[in-house]
Amino acid sequence: MRLRLAAALLAALLGAAALAGSGERSAGRVALPVVKIERGEACVAPVEEMRRNHMQMLFHQRDRTLREGIRTTRFSLKNCVECHAGRNTGSVLGEEGFCSSCHAYAAVKIDCFECHTPMRQARAAEAAR
Amino acid sequence: MTPERRRFLGWSAAAAAGAALAPGLRLVELALARSPEEAASALQRWGLLVDIARCADCDVCVTACREENGWTGSGRPATDAQWIRKVSLRDRGTGHAQTLPLMCQHCEHPPCVDVCPTGASFRRADGIVLVDKHTCIGCRYCVLACPFGARSFIHEPVVGQKPDVPRGKGTVESCTLCVHRVDRGQTPACAEACNRDGGAAMAFGDLNDASAEIHRRLKSEPSSQIRADLALNTGVRYQGL
Numbered sequence: 001m002r003l004r005l006a007a008a009l010l011a012a013l014l015g016a017a018a019l020a021g022s023g024e025r026s027a028g029r030v031a032l033p034v035v036k037i038e039r040g041e042a043c044v045a046p047v048e049e050m051r052r053n054h055m056q057m058l059f060h061q062r063d064r065t066l067r068e069g070i071r072t073t074r075f076s077l078k079n080c081v082e083c084h085a086g087r088n089t090g091s092v093l094g095e096e097g098f099c100s101s102c103h104a105y106a107a108v109k110i111d112c113f114e115c116h117t118p119m120r121q122a123r124a125a126e127a128a129r
Numbered sequence: 130m131t132p133e134r135r136r137f138l139g140w141s142a143a144a145a146a147g148a149a150l151a152p153g154l155r156l157v158e159l160a161l162a163r164s165p166e167e168a169a170s171a172l173q174r175w176g177l178l179v180d181i182a183r184c185a186d187c188d189v190c191v192t193a194c195r196e197e198n199g200w201t202g203s204g205r206p207a208t209d210a211q212w213i214r215k216v217s218l219r220d221r222g223t224g225h226a227q228t229l230p231l232m233c234q235h236c237e238h239p240p241c242v243d244v245c246p247t248g249a250s251f252r253r254a255d256g257i258v259l260v261d262k263h264t265c266i267g268c269r270y271c272v273l274a275c276p277f278g279a280r281s282f283i284h285e286p287v288v289g290q291k292p293d294v295p296r297g298k299g300t301v302e303s304c305t306l307c308v309h310r311v312d313r314g315q316t317p318a319c320a321e322a323c324n325r326d327g328g329a330a331m332a333f334g335d336l337n338d339a340s341a342e343i344h345r346r347l348k349s350e351p352s353s354q355i356r357a358d359l360a361l362n363t364g365v366r367y368q369g370l
Contacts, residue, residue: 069312078293115262
């Protein structure tokens with residue numbers, strides 16, 4: 001009786017472990033975007049609009065700022081990074097970075113941070129020191 | 130309203146405005162500030178006036194620029210970026226030695242803008258000459274065209290940029306006249322440092338503003354442009370050269 005109970009328990013444990021394993025594998029195959037918003041109550045536009053059009057917003061803002069000297073903060077990249085940088089890393093890049101995890105999922109390369117700092121302002125100042 | 134009365138009211142208003150200003154608050158600084166929504170205007174022309182007689186044998190301007198814009202090199206002077214440098218001049222005949230800071234001269238007719246094939250090198254309405262790194266392809270025509278050797282090409286990947294000063298491999302860069310500071314109503318880092326720790330040789334301001342110190346001094350004192358023969362009408366002027 002005791003033996004049979006132990007065998008059943010073992011089988012149940014093994015089954016659970018196998019299930020958990022297969023679950024992990026299926027989640028691990030696709031790098032799901034990590035959307036952790038660290039600061040701020042609301043974005044500058046509704047989420048749906050941001051998801052579709054954030055690149056256009058940044059694209060227009062960059063020309064206005066650089067060429068004309070208009071430095072409004074609403075669509076500025078610096079403002080994006082301020083809210084969306086991770087609490088621990090202080091960056092929008094990295095494995096769980098707000099920008100990089102989603103862009104990895106969508107397989108779209110971001111060029112912004114080839115030149116711009118991905119770090120929140122206070123962190124960027126520290127890193128440069 | 131009679132002209133006399135109008136004049137009297139004008140004078141009394143000016144006197145009241147002068148009296149209302151707190152001590153230490155200068156009209157120049159008030160005039161410099163521009164709201165963030167407002168585009169740079171062609172009514173202004175930013176410039177620097179460097180008095181070489183007061184230019185001390187130091188490099189606080191270079192250090193301040195490096196600190197502000199984050200172009201600290203990697204120890205390879207042949208390829209490291211340099212936005213501002215101290216140049217030493219020595220007259221072979223008399224032995225008279227001078228030292229002066231040299232950076233982008235922010236020309237009215239910049240050769241770097243003429244030669245740029247993508248339009249990345251451009252002159253802002255208020256006279257500041259910049260590189261749009263979004264469209265710069267790194268061809269380095271502007272580096273060759275600049276008579277002052279003011280431009281640098283970035284050869285290596287850059288990390289730890291300042292939030293206000295994006296820099297990246299494969300693009301050309303030069304002095305921006307601290308455009309991010311100017312847009313906030315501050316003076317460029319080099320001029321601020323020179324006036325604080327150096328010989329107080331640099332004056333920054335609007336060349337078109339009749340009330341600005343730089344305008345007044347350029348009007349009343351002799352000054353010169355480097356390579357004036359090229360008729361570029363530089364925004365950076367020198368005294369005592």
